[in-house]
Amino acid sequence: MHTPNEAAHTDSEVSTTYRSIAVILALIVIMGLGYGLVDTTINAAALFTE
Amino acid sequence: MASILDRKAIVAPKHFNRWFIPAAALAIHLCIGQVYAFSVFKIPLMSRFDVGEVSVGWIFSVAIAMLGLSAAFGGTWVEKSGPRKSMVVAGTAWVLGFFVAALGIATGQLWLVYFGYGFIGGIGLGIGYIAPVSTLMKWFPDRPGLATGLAIMGFGGGALIASPMSNALMVLFGGGTETENLASGLVPTFVVLALSYAVIIAAGAYVIRLPHPDWTPDGWDPSKVEATPMQTNLNVSANKALKTPQFWFLWIILFTNVTAGIGILENAAPMIQDYFPGVTAAAAAGFVGILSLANMGGRFIWSTASDYVGRKNIYLLYLGVGALLYLVIAFFGGSSLALFIVSAMLLLSFYGGGFSTIPAYLRDMFGYYQVGAIHGRILTAWAAAGIAGPLIVNSVVESQSAAGNQGPELYTLSMYIMVGLLVLGLIANVLMRPVAKKYTVEYAEQQQEVTTDAYSK
Structure with a gap:
């Protein structure tokens, strides 16, 4: 739910800083999830190899 | 400021x-x-x-x-x-x-x-x-x-x-x-x-x-939402939502789904070793890892699928198939390691899916207006399930162990209790209907306008 005032305070486009931080954050999220998934998959493999 | x-x-x-x-x-x-x-x-x-x-x-x-x-x-x-x-x-x-x-x-x-x-x-x-x-x-x-x-x-x-x-x-x-x-x-x-x-x-x-x-997704027509029977375009406040039967049905649905999932999650490692004594501690830890992946994958996959098949139908899957899977583990779990693992993985994916689909179900029932606040209130079901799930399984295991039972027998009774809980959740889900208009913000505003008009005449 927005008031008309909220729209008045917006910029016309996003800044380069915003875009850069958003991309870096996305990379951190993807790398973190990848690290966690690989580690868990290696541990899970023990169920079939032990 | x-x-x-x-x-x-x-x-x-x-x-x-x-x-x-x-x-x-x-x-x-x-x-x-x-x-x-x-x-x-x-x-x-x-x-x-x-x-x-x-x-x-x-x-x-x-x-x-x-x-x-x-x-x-x-x-x-x-x-x-x-x-x-x-x-x-x-x-x-x-x-x-x-x-x-x-x-x-x-x-x-x-x-x-x-x-x-x-x-x-x-x-x-x-x-x-x-x-x-x-x-x-x-x-x-x-x-x-x-x-x-x-x-x-x-x-x-x-x-x-x-x-x-x-x-x-x-x-x-x-x-x-x-x-x-x-x-x-x-x-x-x-x-x-x-x-x-x-x-x-x-x-x-x-x-x-x-x-x-003024933003809408490219190519998306909000009017199409009206054509779906179980999705509202109206809005219900968090306080009013608590007065609807739908909120409490959803509370039961979340509680039963989470309780059933936690029952396995909390005891995954000892459970697989009790069912299959040849499984080592390292392999049991691997089983816990597999369940974590199923839990996480279910959160994304099932919730995304609910956009296509509908929230009510996806919970029929979580609760109905979940109950059947508990019966499969209770009756045949000890006969095949692969069957045990696949059943447990599906159950944990339903557990994760239940968490991630509930906000979308709330949105369908109560609109966007205070969906975050309503979501917060329904999470009390999670807290209650966090106590109930482990309590049920641990109490049953202790009592069965004291009675001299061992292996899969330690868990069979708790499996039946989980089936009962999931059937209760299934009934609550079947009873879900769109929220009555009298609870909506739009209805309250309409009523206020009628009253104002009556006084101004």
């Missing part, structure tokens, strides 16, 4: 790439999802404070209890304040909790760990859990299931990252893998985690945006 934390400071331009937003939502959920990896600190903390498992276990319990309470009572504030302010408050509480807990560990004061990680950190958990969910739904009105699946998948993924990272940090700072090494590495590990989470949550709060009032 206007602030960069206010809602109006974060309204996006009319033409904005909405795919920037999931990273911000995932960032905070990945950080607070660390709570599911708390078990990696258990033995080092027991060694540091020279206490038993129960005393250390209370740290996690306090955190989860505070999650439920702060989500229930803070939901309305989160809706009013907007996602950036909420994320900053949640992040501050979460990070501060780590610092206070680190101080407690350094000074040998266990109560400071309860207060820091459990109480303060738990407030961060509750606020941080609900803050980005309603925002993502506003960005993905065409696919609310995908939106909530993305965010809540992060909460499951947080443990996958935090668990190996925390172990590696404790070994690094403690100088070895022995328990005393890990215990001496606790304080710097907590500090490094806190600083990492502070940076990531701050970046997420910077990136988060609310959609422009």
